[in-house]
Amino acid sequence: AQSVTQLGSHVSVSEGALVLLRCNYSSSVPPYLFWYVQYPNQGLQLLLKYTSAATLVKGINGFEAEFKKSETSFHLTKPSAHMSDAAEYFCAVRTGANSKLTFGKGITLSVRP
Amino acid sequence: DVKVTQSSRYLVKRTGEKVFLECVQDMDHENMFWYRQDPGLGLRLIYFSYDVKMKEKGDIPEGYSVSREKKERFSLILESASTNQTSMYLCASSLEGPAETQYFGPGTRLLVL
Numbered sequence: 001a002q003s004v005t006q007l008g009s010h011v012s013v014s015e016g017a018l019v020l021l022r023c024n025y026s027s028s029v030p031p032y033l034f035w036y037v038q039y040p041n042q043g044l045q046l047l048l049k050y051t052s053a054a055t056l057v058k059g060i061n062g063f064e065a066e067f068k069k070s071e072t073s074f075h076l077t078k079p080s081a082h083m084s085d086a087a088e089y090f091c092a093v094r095t096g097a098n099s100k101l102t103f104g105k106g107i108t109l110s111v112r113p
Numbered sequence: 114d115v116k117v118t119q120s121s122r123y124l125v126k127r128t129g130e131k132v133f134l135e136c137v138q139d140m141d142h143e144n145m146f147w148y149r150q151d152p153g154l155g156l157r158l159i160y161f162s163y164d165v166k167m168k169e170k171g172d173i174p175e176g177y178s179v180s181r182e183k184k185e186r187f188s189l190i191l192e193s194a195s196t197n198q199t200s201m202y203l204c205a206s207s208l209e210g211p212a213e214t215q216y217f218g219p220g221t222r223l224l225v226l
Contacts (some may be wrong), residue, residue: 009153032212043203043217044156051212090155094211097177100171103213105155 002027002095006104014112019078021107023065023091026072033074034092034101035065044090050074061085086111116140119204125224132191134221142216143209145187147171147179150220162187163209170175170210184217194225 003026013019025031032051036044048059055067061084065076074091091104120135120194138145144163148156148171158171164201176198180188187206191198201222205215 013159016122034214036217041219043219044205044215045217046214049212049214096211099211100158103156 002031002093002099002102004091004093004102004104006091006107008107009105010108011112012110012112013081015083016080017087019063019076019109020079021076021089021091021109023074023076023104024072025091025093027093027095029095032094033065033067034094035059035063035074035076036090036092036103038088038090038106040087047076047089050092075103081109081111083111087108117203117206117216118205119218119221121221122219123222123224125226126191126194126209127226128195130191130194130225132194132225134189134191134202134204134223135202136187136189136204136206137185138187139185140206140216141184142206143182144207144213144215146205146207146215147177147187147189148203148205149173149209150203152212156203159189194223196225199223199225 005024034049035047038044048057050067058064090106094101117138146161147159162168162181178190203220204218207213207215
């Protein structure tokens with residue numbers, strides 16, 4: 001079975017500070033990992049995804065994530081937060097063609113001026 | 114750009130009513146999905162479809178049914194709406210393949226009174 005854990009429900013950072021959103025997965029086979037973002041009153045959109053190529057994945061809006069198999073992690077980072085980054089962020093895992101996409105519970109990012 | 118549209122952004126229905134939520138995608142995607150999103154629970158898969166007239170149950174299919182008569186359209190039906198079906202409903206579509214991105218619609222916020 002596959003699962004995703006996003007610890008905590010809310011992260012608050014100052015504008016210009018490092019953003020770190022944690023994601024740990026559980027999977028018995030090599031996973032495909034995704035980060036999605038949801039801005040207020042909108043659907044989800046893909047930030048980035050890991051598909052077994054490079055372990056450091058760069059996405060949109062300056063975000064990146066590193067796949068660490070030994071830690072079963074896929075944490076999302078951005079060096080400098082912007083007010084427009086305030087949103088809800090979801091980590092998701094999929095393990096094969098016949099498996100569904102399993103989402104974490106999501107984490108809300110607030111950015112303080 | 115992929116576009117996934119949902120028929121309503123907001124709906125208010127009475128307990129016991131039959132409710133139809135419509136989703137249309139314009140990118141000829143094979144797969145379509147219906148999720149519900151609740152605070153603290155993330156996204157949960159209700160039903161998905163990998164081809165016209167095909168459907169598969171997700172994690173929480175009880176109280177819901179779906180219809181896919183055309184490739185671009187996937188409908189979610191609440192046969193007899195109940196208050197515990199008050200939620201945000203998100204439709205998504207994707208190409209075939211485990212690494213493919215799911216593209217989401219803007220969501221329908223349903224309130225059942």
